[in-house]
Amino acid sequence: DQQVKQNSPSLSVQEGRISILNCDYTNSMFDYFLWYKKYPAEGPTFLISISSIKDKNEDGRFTVFLNKSAKHLSLHIVPSQPGDSAVYFCAASGSGTYKYIFGTGTRLKVLA
Amino acid sequence: GAGVSQSPSNKVTEKGKDVELRCDPISGHTALYWYRQSLGQGLEFLIYFQGNSAPDKSGLPSDRFSAERTGGSVSTLTIQRTQQEDSAVYLCASSLRQYPRSAEAFFGQGTRLTVV
Numbered sequence: 001d002q003q004v005k006q007n008s009p010s011l012s013v014q015e016g017r018i019s020i021l022n023c024d025y026t027n028s029m030f031d032y033f034l035w036y037k038k039y040p041a042e043g044p045t046f047l048i049s050i051s052s053i054k055d056k057n058e059d060g061r062f063t064v065f066l067n068k069s070a071k072h073l074s075l076h077i078v079p080s081q082p083g084d085s086a087v088y089f090c091a092a093s094g095s096g097t098y099k100y101i102f103g104t105g106t107r108l109k110v111l112a
Numbered sequence: 113g114a115g116v117s118q119s120p121s122n123k124v125t126e127k128g129k130d131v132e133l134r135c136d137p138i139s140g141h142t143a144l145y146w147y148r149q150s151l152g153q154g155l156e157f158l159i160y161f162q163g164n165s166a167p168d169k170s171g172l173p174s175d176r177f178s179a180e181r182t183g184g185s186v187s188t189l190t191i192q193r194t195q196q197e198d199s200a201v202y203l204c205a206s207s208l209r210q211y212p213r214s215a216e217a218f219f220g221q222g223t224r225l226t227v228v
Contacts, residue, residue, distance in 0.1 A: 006154075034216055034217075036219075041221075042221055043116070043203055043205075043219030043220050043221045043222055044155070044203070044219045045219070046216040046217070046218070049216055089154065089155060091155075091217075097160070097162075097168065098143050098160075098162060098207065099145070099157065099160045099168055100145065100157070100205075100217055101157060102147070102154055102155035102156075102157070103154055104153065104154030105154050105155075
């Protein structure tokens with residue numbers, strides 16, 4: 001039972017354009033969501049998070065949007081840069097625990 | 113150290129042997145997680161330790177897998193009688209427990225386990 005789903009395994013975007021990565025979840029008890037970026041041969045690094053009391057959180061070029069009614073979140077990267085090329089994982093936690101459940105990841109390739 | 117440290121970074125073992133993977137979390141972090149990433153797959157949750165509470169072992173794939181956390185700090189993941197399907201990158205992470213929840217998990221670089 002995949003509680004956190006990233007249905008697009010890969011995405012290619014031109015440099016300077018917007019990258020939109022999507023994530024869906026099934027557990028309505030999730031109340032905290034995170035995005036991680038992972039380069040090959042490295043551990044995932046934290047990018048941005050959002051609490052369920054908000055519907056948007058912005059940090060520089062990165063914005064996360066949360067639609068609780070649709071159980072959907074998205075990560076927007078504007079403008080996209082070649083260094084953003086990596087695998088992006090969304091993660092969720094809640095139900096009274098701090099256990100993070102991760103999606104399967106989306107590989108983003110930003111073309112110069 | 114400043115970050116989560118895992119050892120060894122690479123481990124090649126023969127099928128049927130036991131292996132131990134070590135994780136040193138960030139000092140002061142009460143939560144510790146083990147995940148694994150098989151080739152082409154996402155991050156699969158294995159086990160979660162929180163302070164002195166009983167660990168959440170719901171992600172361990174079989175009884176060949178076990179983990180312990182000594183003194184609320186260092187953790188060891190043990191895989192007995194390794195199988196080829198155990199080959200993966202095993203990732204450890206740690207985080208603070210804060211209210212309201214605002215702490216992300218910090219990951220180590222992982223241990224790449226290859227069972228031959």
